[in-house]
Amino acid sequence: xxxxxxxxxxxxxIPTLERVTTYLRFLLDLEQSQIDTISSAEVERQTGxxxxxxxxxxxxxxxxxxxxxxxxVAELQAQITRVLRMDHEQKVIxxxxxxxxxxxxxxxxxxxxxxxxxxxxxxxxxxxGRPLWNxxxxxxxxxxxxxxxxxxxxxxxxxPAPAAQKVADQLVEAGIRAILNFAPVILKLPRNVYxxxxxxxxxxxxxxxxxxxxxxxxxxxxxxxx
Amino acid sequence: xxxxxxxxxxxxxIPTLERVTTYLRFLLDLEQSQIDTISSAEVERQTGxxxxxxxxxxxxxxxxxxxxxxxxVAELQAQITRVLRMDHEQKVIxxxxxxxxxxxxxxxxxxxxxxxxxxxxxxxxxxxGRPLWNxxxxxxxxxxxxxxxxxxxxxxxxxPAPAAQKVADQLVEAGIRAILNFAPVILKLPRNVYxxxxxxxxxxxxxxxxxxxxxxxxxxxxxxxx
DNA sequence: GAGCATTTGTTCCTTATTTCACAAATGCTT
DNA sequence: AAGCATTTGTGAAATAAGGAACAAATGCTC
Numbered sequence: 001x002x003x004x005x006x007x008x009x010x011x012x013x014i015p016t017l018e019r020v021t022t023y024l025r026f027l028l029d030l031e032q033s034q035i036d037t038i039s040s041a042e043v044e045r046q047t048g049x050x051x052x053x054x055x056x057x058x059x060x061x062x063x064x065x066x067x068x069x070x071x072x073v074a075e076l077q078a079q080i081t082r083v084l085r086m087d088h089e090q091k092v093i094x095x096x097x098x099x100x101x102x103x104x105x106x107x108x109x110x111x112x113x114x115x116x117x118x119x120x121x122x123x124x125x126x127x128x129g130r131p132l133w134n135x136x137x138x139x140x141x142x143x144x145x146x147x148x149x150x151x152x153x154x155x156x157x158x159x160p161a162p163a164a165q166k167v168a169d170q171l172v173e174a175g176i177r178a179i180l181n182f183a184p185v186i187l188k189l190p191r192n193v194y195x196x197x198x199x200x201x202x203x204x205x206x207x208x209x210x211x212x213x214x215x216x217x218x219x220x221x222x223x224x225x226x
Numbered sequence: 227x228x229x230x231x232x233x234x235x236x237x238x239x240i241p242t243l244e245r246v247t248t249y250l251r252f253l254l255d256l257e258q259s260q261i262d263t264i265s266s267a268e269v270e271r272q273t274g275x276x277x278x279x280x281x282x283x284x285x286x287x288x289x290x291x292x293x294x295x296x297x298x299v300a301e302l303q304a305q306i307t308r309v310l311r312m313d314h315e316q317k318v319i320x321x322x323x324x325x326x327x328x329x330x331x332x333x334x335x336x337x338x339x340x341x342x343x344x345x346x347x348x349x350x351x352x353x354x355g356r357p358l359w360n361x362x363x364x365x366x367x368x369x370x371x372x373x374x375x376x377x378x379x380x381x382x383x384x385x386p387a388p389a390a391q392k393v394a395d396q397l398v399e400a401g402i403r404a405i406l407n408f409a410p411v412i413l414k415l416p417r418n419v420y421x422x423x424x425x426x427x428x429x430x431x432x433x434x435x436x437x438x439x440x441x442x443x444x445x446x447x448x449x450x451x452x
Numbered sequence: 453g454a455g456c457a458t459t460t461g462t463t464c465c466t467t468a469t470t471t472c473a474c475a476a477a478t479g480c481t482t
Numbered sequence: 483a484a485g486c487a488t489t490t491g492t493g494a495a496a497t498a499a500g501g502a503a504c505a506a507a508t509g510c511t512c
Contacts, residue, residue: 039458039459039460040459040460041458041459051459055459055460055461055462056461056462058460058461059460059461059462063460063461064460065459065460065461066459066460067458067459067460067461068457068458068459068460069458069459069460070458070459070460071460
């Protein structure tokens with residue numbers, strides 16, 4: 001009678017979600033390797049993610065495993081795919097056809113996850129009208145109008161920082177409900193629009209700190225236990 | 227007599243670190259805008275980050291603000307920069323000169339943060355020897371040897387998934403202590419090597435789920451306040 | 453088909469993070 | 483220079499996440 005998580009009831013914690021996407025990747029690799037069953041203990045061995053955590057994460061999505069056996073790889077992969085809505089085709093638009101934007105478009109994983117890039121925008125006149133892969137770059141100014149037809153809900157924002165907020169506002173205006181933001185800017189958006197920020201500079205800063213703090217913390221003793 | 231955090235004593239929590247890099251970005255913007263003082267309350271207003279959290283995060287790095295006044299923007303920015311070791315020049319190497327790698331190299335923010343790209347590697351014969359921006363692409367096979375001279379501690383890993391683990395091993399062999407990994411693979415590395423993973427596909431998956439769960443959670447009522 | 457070796461789902465406990473709330477500190481005003 | 487309006491830094495409370503442990507479930511062996 002436990003109806004705790006069968007249907008999308010309780011919101012899946014963000015940390016869990018982030019790991020789940022990792023599980024999906026891992027499971028796809030296992031499928032490649034013709035492995036059809038895996039236990040949480042084996043997951044821990046291969047990924048370093050705690051077995052109990054793996055199991056608990058999955059309970060947020062539903063029930064999948066068989067006691068004494070483990071998880072059917074293909075089935076679990078399909079389930080996660082379904083939960084993440086990666087089984088439907090989803091339209092994505094890109095704003096910003098610079099180096100980064102262009103690199104993202106070319107990334108093969110997009111189709112693999114049923115993410116279909118349906119339009120690319122840029123405000124650079126010399127780029128507008130040119131092809132980027134299989135799409136023609138359109139004027140950012142027409143973004144709202146164009147997406148009223150396309151109806152994409154997800155956008156990738158890869159414009160320079162100074163332009164980001166303005167474009168983000170246009171995206172919302174255009175009906176976009178989720179933004180993957182590469183600009184190093186804190187976007188101010190309505191609460192009902194989801195944002196994920198990606199900043200490789202910030203990631204490098206974290207690494208930089210970790211390196212630095214290490215030499216501060218253990219400069220005297222060379223003991224390297226645990 | 228509180229010697230709790232002046233020198234890198236307690237390890238700064240990762241969530242705090244991640245926010246700190248955001249603060250840094252924000253402070254740099256404020257400096258641009260000629261704003262020289264800011265309070266935690268104002269930070270909350272402008273970034274959405276809880277004021278108490280901002281203050282507590284900063285205490286992990288030291289003491290900065292003045293009661294009744296707030297924080298000196300330039301000073302705080304400089305402090306954070308120092309703590310993150312972004313005041314020293316730091317060498318970075320890149321492995322993988324594909325679309326993504328090329329885009330990263332061109333990113334202007336690198337120099338701004340004193341991150342100096344000193345070498346680029348790829349294993350594609352048609353790329354080796356060619357210039358990428360101001361560097362010549364070198365053979366990944368020579369990575370270990372080359373970095374013994376260069377002595378970079380930070381690497382950006384932007385190779386295809388199947389090659390990632392092998393290259394990562396080479397990086398460690400080459401003395402790299404921190405890896406920014408763009409390959410959708412869980413790297414198995416010694417505990418004393420720091421890794422940060424960046425995966426925009428996973429980020430899109432999270433957004434996809436959030437969109438989906440929303441329509442599950444509030445499909446009946448259309449009330450959408452705030 | 454009973455016993456055994458596994459392995460899950462879940463409860464309970466521990467640890468970490470966030471938020472609250474307020475005393476101490478600062479500078480401004482009169 | 484005393485009072486006042488701020489705003490910090492920080493303990494203490496609340497919330498969230500992570501991990502250990504175990505009963506229930508499964509399939510395998512004999």
